[in-house]
Amino acid sequence: MPMPSPTLKSWYSPTKESKNEQKALVFDASLLQHELNIPAQFIWPDHEKPSADQPQTPPLVVPPIDLKGFLTGEPDAISNAIKLVDEACRKHGFFQVVNHGIDSKLINEAHKNISGFFGLPLLEKQRAQKKAGDVSGYASSFTNRFSSKLPWKETLSFRYSADQQSAYKVEDYFSSVMGEEFRQFGRICQEYCEAMSNLSLVIMELLGMSLGIGPSYLREFFEENDSIMRLNFYPPCQKPDQTLGTGPHCDPTSLTILHQDDVGGLEVYVDNQWRSILPNTEAFVVNIGDTFMALSNGIYKSCLHRAVVNNRTPRKSLAFFLSPKMDKVVRSPEALIKMDGARNFPDFTWSTFLEFTQKHYRSDMNTLEAFADWLKLRNK
Ligand SMILES: C=C1C[C@]23C[C@@]1(O)CC[C@H]2[C@]1(C)CCC[C@@](C)(C(=O)O)[C@H]1[C@@H]3C(=O)O
Numbered sequence: 001m002p003m004p005s006p007t008l009k010s011w012y013s014p015t016k017e018s019k020n021e022q023k024a025l026v027f028d029a030s031l032l033q034h035e036l037n038i039p040a041q042f043i044w045p046d047h048e049k050p051s052a053d054q055p056q057t058p059p060l061v062v063p064p065i066d067l068k069g070f071l072t073g074e075p076d077a078i079s080n081a082i083k084l085v086d087e088a089c090r091k092h093g094f095f096q097v098v099n100h101g102i103d104s105k106l107i108n109e110a111h112k113n114i115s116g117f118f119g120l121p122l123l124e125k126q127r128a129q130k131k132a133g134d135v136s137g138y139a140s141s142f143t144n145r146f147s148s149k150l151p152w153k154e155t156l157s158f159r160y161s162a163d164q165q166s167a168y169k170v171e172d173y174f175s176s177v178m179g180e181e182f183r184q185f186g187r188i189c190q191e192y193c194e195a196m197s198n199l200s201l202v203i204m205e206l207l208g209m210s211l212g213i214g215p216s217y218l219r220e221f222f223e224e225n226d227s228i229m230r231l232n233f234y235p236p237c238q239k240p241d242q243t244l245g246t247g248p249h250c251d252p253t254s255l256t257i258l259h260q261d262d263v264g265g266l267e268v269y270v271d272n273q274w275r276s277i278l279p280n281t282e283a284f285v286v287n288i289g290d291t292f293m294a295l296s297n298g299i300y301k302s303c304l305h306r307a308v309v310n311n312r313t314p315r316k317s318l319a320f321f322l323s324p325k326m327d328k329v330v331r332s333p334e335a336l337i338k339m340d341g342a343r344n345f346p347d348f349t350w351s352t353f354l355e356f357t358q359k360h361y362r363s364d365m366n367t368l369e370a371f372a373d374w375l376k377l378r379n380k
């Protein structure tokens with residue numbers, strides 16, 4: 001396999017020395033949250049610092065899309081939802097949904113268990129330690145993976161498969177890596193992922209209608225999805241203006257359904273400025289990701305977003321990253337190519353794109369472009 005181009009902006013390849021240096025750096029939130037001088041690896045460059053271009057981030061106030069009438073098939077509600085989704089996805093790839101039909105008890109249970117998990121001593125969380133190149137596992141600030149611009153967060157990620165034939169179950173993953181006492185937490189996460197997968201298929205129907213290709217094509221494309229669930233935990237930070245919880249990026253995945261707690265920290269880049277998305281625990285935040293942007297031939301935009309931290313309250317967010325089955329070819333349907341007159345992205349599989357983000361490129365705002373260039377070089 002040819003090597004990726006070293007000219008890629010975010011190409012990362014820590015040197016032997018920096019790898020050794022990193023070994024000494026451990027993100028133990030119970031200690032670091034009180035630290036007045038945060039380690040240099042967490043300090044982001046000036047132009048990316050939270051308040052680089054504006055002293056205060058103005059909130060983006062957009063009414064959420066009410067899914068109730070869409071779910072019950074009311075014609076006016078359907079046309080209204082189509083119009084709002086289409087406008088949002090052409091412009092910035094971000095919208096929120098309410099009356100989505102997901103049980104609030106399930107959401108609350110998930111949040112409770114997540115707080116319990118991240119509240120454990122570091123050594124216990126490390127039982128699920130993510131291994132190099134793996135998607136699943138516990139990661140404290142990626143101190144082993146990256147050497148600079150470290151994010152002020154801990155994450156627990158795992159796979160979810162909607163394929164009925166698949167033997168993989170979230171609860172088995174939890175009990176196998178962390179012990180039998182984590183099976184119940186795993187069950188809640190499995191149930192939560194099932195709910196997210198179903199909701200994402202409803203949203204796919206809506207997106208298919210708004211793109212003018214009908215409700216079935218995209219729903220079927222993602223029916224047997226092989227998705228990623230990530231639990232994000234952002235401890236307080238005494239220097240919140242110096243660092244970021246999650247740096248500016250577009251999700252490489254297809255569609256993200258995010259539930260944030262009542263603390264706030266998510267920001268979206270709209271009209272050349274960062275805007276904060278005020279927390280609303282009744283809503284889900286929905287983002288278009290790079291894979292969907294490619295599938296729509298670029299008609300819908302992948303959403304540029306980031307998460308900031310604060311010096312008072314820990315924050316949680318639950319991100320369900322909808323992704324197609326690993327070897328399904330991502331290729332825009334003919335009808336969308338005709339609309340634009342040109343095919344704007346190469347064919348690829350999610351398996352290759354995922355490998356790119358885990359082994360060759362640190363996801364940022366240019367991942368899709370860098371991936372397309374990398375594919376071209378690789379296929380030469
Ligand atoms: C496929 C993925 C890579 C990241 C997780 C995800 O499932 C979707 C988003 C990606 C990420 C969150 C974008 C910002 C940088 C990143 C390194 C992070 O801060 O977590 C990204 C994730 C990754 O593990 O590569």
Ligand SMILES: O=C(O)CCC(=O)C(=O)O
Nearest residue numbers: 232246260266307317319
């Ligand atoms: O925590 C958030 O609000 C955003 C997290 C995010 O963008 C991600 O995990 O990809």
Ligand SMILES: [Fe+2]
Nearest residue numbers: 249250251305
């Ligand atoms: Fe994201």
